[in-house]
Amino acid sequence: MKLFLLLLLLAASNVTAQTNPEGVEVQRSRLLLLPSSTVDRSAAQQYHELMRAAQQKNALNRDPQQVERLHRIARQLVPHATRFNKQAQKWTWEVNLISSKSVNAFCMPGGKIAFFTGILDSLQLTDDEVATIMGHEIGHALLEHGRARMSEQLLKSIGISAAAMLLNLGQISAELLAQAANLAVSLPYARRQEADADLVGLELAARAGYDPRAAIAVWQKMSKYAQGAGRGQPPQFLSTHPSHQSRIKEIEANLPRVLPLYQKKAP
Ligand SMILES: [Zn+2]
Helix, strand or coil, rough: CHHHHHHHHHHHCCCECCCCCCCCCCCCCCCCCCCHHHHHHHHHHHHHHHHHHHHCCCCECCCHHHHHHHHHHHHHHHHHHHHHCCHHCCCEEEEECCCCCCCCCEECCCCCEEEHHHHHHHHCCHHHHHHHHHHHHHHHHHCCHHHHHHHHHHHHHHHHHHHHHHHHCCCCCCCHHHHHHHHHHCCCCCCCHHHHHHHHHHHHHHHCCCCCHHHHHHHHHHHHHHHHCCCCCCCCHHHHHCCCHHHHHHHHHHHHHHHHHHHHHCC
């Protein structure tokens, strides 16, 4: 049992960099103890609960034009997702718009996307900017950052041997999973994960024909908005996606890898 565990962990923590002939290079997640099927199922459940709650408040997909716009952008980004995760072609993608002042957007494991009207309105986002934000969020899902975090949370709460034993027996309870998932979505991502999600977003946007340079404008708008928000609540997006000074620099440094993809696609 112990040896099996050790092998499992060694295999899981073996980091491989994804190398594309053109495009960006990112790191795969490590320590993916929880099976992706379990994580995706749990995420879908939570996503549908959120959407049901929004529906009950009459806050789900209220603006047909914006909803259609989000769907159109997602339709163009999604076909390129398999470059970063082959499983993505089997995902049941969903895109919804929630009426809320919250400046936020996310993509849960398995391709469950949500945008809040607050991020579209407060930042007056262009299509290119929406595409880079959506691409960034999809990037977190493709690189399985949520799955990695849920696995870490589970290990922290019950320990390696208990987690492995329960997984072996198929007895990780729904409650325990929900707990891990909750902690996983409320914590900020690690700096490397943020940077990698940025890079995936750049490439997805560029391949779909959206100007990846818009990512720079997004972060500039975001920090300007945060300053203007003054003593009010900072944008929720920034609390789960911390803005680092190096962020825009890294985006700029990677533009030469993705601009040719955009220029090939642009009219
Ligand atoms: Zn992020």
